Amino acid sequence: MKEFLFQADDLHEKYLIQENQKIEKDKALVNQILESYDQKSVAEILRRVSHHDWTRETLNRWLSGKGVQRSLSQIEVDMLQKMLPEPPAHHPHYKFRFIDLFAGIGGIRKGFEEIGGQCVFTSEWNKEAVRTYKANWYCDPEQHKFNEDIRQVTLTEDPETDINDAYRHIDNEIPDHEVLLAGFPCQPFSLAGVSKKNSLGRAHGFECEAQGTLFFDVARIIAAKQPAIFVLENVKNLKSHDKGNTFRVIMNTLDELGYDVADADMNGPNDPKVIDGKNFLPQHRERIVLVGFKRSLDIKGDFSLKNIDQLFPEVRPAIRDLLEPEVDNKYILTENLWKYLYNYAKKHQAKGNGFGFGLVDPQNPGSVARTLSARYHKDGSEILIDRGWDMQRGEADFDDSDNQKNRPRRLTPRECARLMGFEKPDGKDFFRIPVSDTQAYKQFGNSVVVPVFTAVARLLEPYILRAAEMKERKKDRISA
Known part of the structure; x- marks a missing residue:
């Protein structure tokens, strides 16, 4: 009989270990859900599916370890899993990688994911927008980083930071990628004199001219990571903002960084860089879209946003x-x-x-x-x-x-x-x-008309895949 008692104690101990491990796993799942949903809503959903006495208070006490500790039932776990976004169909077999800066709720991301891309880095400072983003877009826990304040990555808050240290920090914090997406806010630039720029010994003119703006952060990331392609989005008035100075600094910066911007010389009422959402959905919403190609890769080809009209829907929804x-x-x-x-x-x-x-x-x-x-x-x-x-x-x-x-x-x-x-x-x-x-x-x-950028992504697809292929061939040559 003693032998059975010892076995019973051993089994009980093993059960407790497994149960505690299950409870910790369940708590991690609930905390992931709470990144998007409030405790009251999650408790109500758990209560309806399991009929246990879940309330905001009991859920909070369970998470903090002050309440009765039990693992979640399978039906509770299944319900919580349904609240999480599913990975895209091609995951993890992606064709290229991209990052999503000033991401908002992910309006630009959708189209690039649909053509086989995997998002490996997201930055968005607004906590409410982050809740919506995480509720809808799959973020691989092993291959995706989420950042709130991009300035913590670019180190632009301290103007005395050595530029090479900043570039190294960016390179360590942001995974390699082929495409950079950014819907940066529109801000006026403060022009600085050449003497100041020279005295600081900065590597790029934009490091002086664009400093203090959020476009500056985008430019630093482009300089550090050298993506093959970027897609920048802003309001139509970017071109006339601050009497045209803002747009001039942006275009000069992108040129200085070694990128060709599609349709750069096109202006006037028929500028293809300005796309109206009313061509896809019944809303007049004009946005400027800057598509840039790394000059050294020679992948620009004959790309033009003029061709987006080929992707207008045959019948626009009413x-x-x-x-x-x-x-x-x-x-x-x-x-x-x-x-x-x-x-x-x-x-x-x-x-x-x-x-x-x-x-x-x-x-x-x-x-x-x-x-x-x-x-x-x-x-x-x-x-x-x-x-x-x-x-x-x-x-x-x-x-x-x-x-x-x-x-x-x-x-x-x-x-x-x-x-x-x-x-x-x-x-x-x-x-x-x-x-x-x-x-x-x-x-x-604050978002974009999603089908506009889905169309942009489809236009860019062959160029992106070509850039990704060139990058892989280069890796193979280096490893050989």
Whole structure:
């Protein structure tokens, strides 16, 4: 009997070890989920699927070790796994690697992943945007790095940092890649004199001229990592910003770094570098796209963004195709807000300035919305969905009961995801929105029209694959 007692103690100890290991693994999974979702939501989901008494408090106590410690059931683990983004179909057999700077919620990333790329580094400082990014994009724990403040990588916060030390630090922190993607903010440059530049002994002119801007961080990374191709995105007004000085410094910097920018000499109203999202989705949204090729690789070829028109959809979705069949009444404008917007528009109309709000008729298949902005959460005025309000009635009829009943409404966050191309109306490419409506509106308003950059990626695909192949051949020659 003693022998069985010893065996029982041994089995019990082994069980406890395995159970503790399982609990730690489960906690790691929950903490990964909590990078995107709040504790209250996760607890509710666990409670519904398992019927255990999960609350925000019990979940927090379980994570901290102060509550009852038990491993999660298989159904609980399965549910949590469904909340994580799946790796792309080609993972881990990628064709090339890319990095995603000033990533926002991943609007540029999507197209490059679809042509076989693997994201190996992401940088985004906004914590709410990071939540949405991690909820939707697979980040390989072994082959992907996530960074919040890019200046910690580029060491640009300290102007006295030795440039060679900065380049070495960048090279250590950022994995090698063929393509660099960046939607950097637009900032004015502070011009510095040649004497100062010479006195500091910096290796590049941009190290002096562009310092203090976030484009400077992009330039340092390009200088240190020498990607074969880059894709930079910004607002259309980048070209005229600061009387053209900003764009001049950017183009001079890219040239100095040894890159040819596609369509660099093209300007005017037909500049192919400026792409309007309305060619893909019913939203007027112009963005400038700078595609650069490393000059020494001689891979530019005949690439031009003019050819993007070959990838326009045969039939562009209509506004009505993007709308949800039913929406909560909270998205309908209040009587006071609608009256304010109406009177504001009438005042400016009288001055010849046009309407102050954008009313979109969902019954008109040709309707194109104004540009969705980050301030959409405030009043939704740039894109209001017409619910039957009679525009022809006189001001005296504004308070008519039918007109008030048919007040227009905002887009829902889900509809914004569709208008920006993150999600298709048929439910494909379902986009997770783990943040509040206010944050979601800000994130979509700051993002890009996804199909635009999917098209850019497809145009670039043969050039990227050629660059990746050249890099592999070079590696083989060195190893031989």
